[in-house]
Amino acid sequence: MVEKISKNMVVSVHYTGTLPDSGEVFDSSEGREPLSFLVGHGQMIPGFEEELIGASTGEKREFTLSPDRAYGDREEEAMMKIPRAQFAQLEQSAKLEVGTQLVAQMPHGPAPFTIIELDDESVTADFNHALAGKTLTFNVEVIEVRDATEEEIQHGHAHGISGQQPDAQPAKTCNDDGCC
Numbered sequence: 001m002v003e004k005i006s007k008n009m010v011v012s013v014h015y016t017g018t019l020p021d022s023g024e025v026f027d028s029s030e031g032r033e034p035l036s037f038l039v040g041h042g043q044m045i046p047g048f049e050e051e052l053i054g055a056s057t058g059e060k061r062e063f064t065l066s067p068d069r070a071y072g073d074r075e076e077e078a079m080m081k082i083p084r085a086q087f088a089q090l091e092q093s094a095k096l097e098v099g100t101q102l103v104a105q106m107p108h109g110p111a112p113f114t115i116i117e118l119d120d121e122s123v124t125a126d127f128n129h130a131l132a133g134k135t136l137t138f139n140v141e142v143i144e145v146r147d148a149t150e151e152e153i154q155h156g157h158a159h160g161i162s163g164q165q166p167d168a169q170p171a172k173t174c175n176d177d178g179c180c
Contacts, residue, residue: 002056003145007040010158011052012144020064020137034143041156045070048138055142064137074133080113081122096123 005011012034017027029035037043039053047069055061067073087096100115104125117124152159 003147005039005052005055005142005145008148008153009039010036010144010146010148010152011039011142012036013052013140013142015138015140018137018139020135026131026136036144036158038148038152038156038158041153043157051138052140052142055145057142057145060139060141062137062139064135066135067133070134070136071129071131072133074128078127078132079116080125080127082125084119084121084123087123 003009013036014029014034015027016025016030018025039049045065047063047065050069051061051063051065084096090096090102096115096118098115098118102113102115102125104111104113104127111127113125113127114130115123116126148158
């Protein structure tokens, strides 16, 4: 029986993502291992998974996602003016410039941002995803489709070939650095 992509399956794909307006490649697995993910567990942008449902090994698909099916629209609330003094330690070793990407340590965890404006008093940070507000086109080839193991489903992500964790330590779990 041919396995078709559905929820709780581990899928491995090769892909190229482009911006349809310019043809610019923003990401690709070319020259790397295929991307593997557990379907239905929020690991991928929604439209990417939706477009692959029903595909099987060897199948190729091309699809274009609007921002609402990809990284969402750009949000003005995700722009933040931060006092430049908060960057004093960083500026001792690096020059801040518009376009620089940094990561802020927030109460909910790390939050990447891009500097979009800079003056003597403040740094304007954009916490939107770099691809927010953009339409994205993907060319995808399905390399492998298999049922997820119970452990993968419990952990919410793929563990690699045949569902085995590389160098698994029986005493550890995802929550204490076992496989994540």
